[in-house]
Amino acid sequence: MMKLFFSGTSPYARIARIAASECGITHAGGHLASAQLRTDDNPVLEYNCTGRVPTLVDSDTVVTETRAVCRYLVNVGNGAKLFDYAGDWPAERFENTAMSFLDGCALWAREHRRDKALQSDWLQGVEGKRAARCLDWFEADPGIQSGNAPWDFAHMILFVALDYQELRGLIADWRDGRPNLAQWHTAQLERPSVVANGNIGDP
Template structure:
């Protein structure tokens, strides 16, 4: 039995939950939702992952593993789902990393206003994080959309979750403006059962 330490709002935990659906391992995994921040880490999560970050996956056959990219590779290898195809491996891993970068920058923007006192929020820092996201969106629109076609890979899963997090936390930034191909792809990909069933409430 597997136990996933997760949170509905976390884009990284969602990537794993989508992966569980896509690999068919969801029925063999207990989802343990926790509330955890850098300021107040969940004790169970911290015991599984000493860094205290979501997600973490507890296994019967060894110590818990983390972070989301490690967990998704593990799940894919465990059932041979082909989410990391050898023929496109480096492109898939690069796009997966880009999606993680978008989510990390968006989370930093969110934490800046949620965890700091209002008078200590540093807007230049938030804008610098958005600049990373904007560059990534431009790169996706200009040269990566062809990789988003065809059989589902973890690149698509990670990107779908990262864009979903932008909608959840930074909707006022309107990431779709100037990115019509990416917006069209995201709209279709968001209808997959694995995405609708893991969408944050």
């Protein structure tokens, strides 16, 4: 069976876990403790020199990086189309903006969790402003405004990023003034693939 390495709160790996569910793919044996990702005995290092999750191992095939992992899942999956927007540049832009938003939140969260005395106010200020700009941009997106956005890779990133920044307590009032985004986020919480792949603890 396919092995998808993940930690219980990794947002990137959560996107892959949700995508695996949508593609009807079962995987086993890849749940790691978060702390293990940064130690020399990290099992991912056997397959991926970056040691990061998600990393997917399917027999002799190793796939790294969230986007590639999800593309692989789509290729071997049940026909679910999570990337049905190749060449649709507004949709590609949405995906890239969502990933950049998540990258910023991940960096900010890492800083936010350090000892208070070591935290950089400058870095947190830069990431806080970036996040606020991105949230406003998503709020104005036609698909988010209408509630008819497709449930594809791009929107999985946005959903997981919103959930992740909330989990880490980054933007306490992110719903204020962004009713469309807040409503869209709440609606996604009902999806079976989201319910089945929530943030979980260590194994």
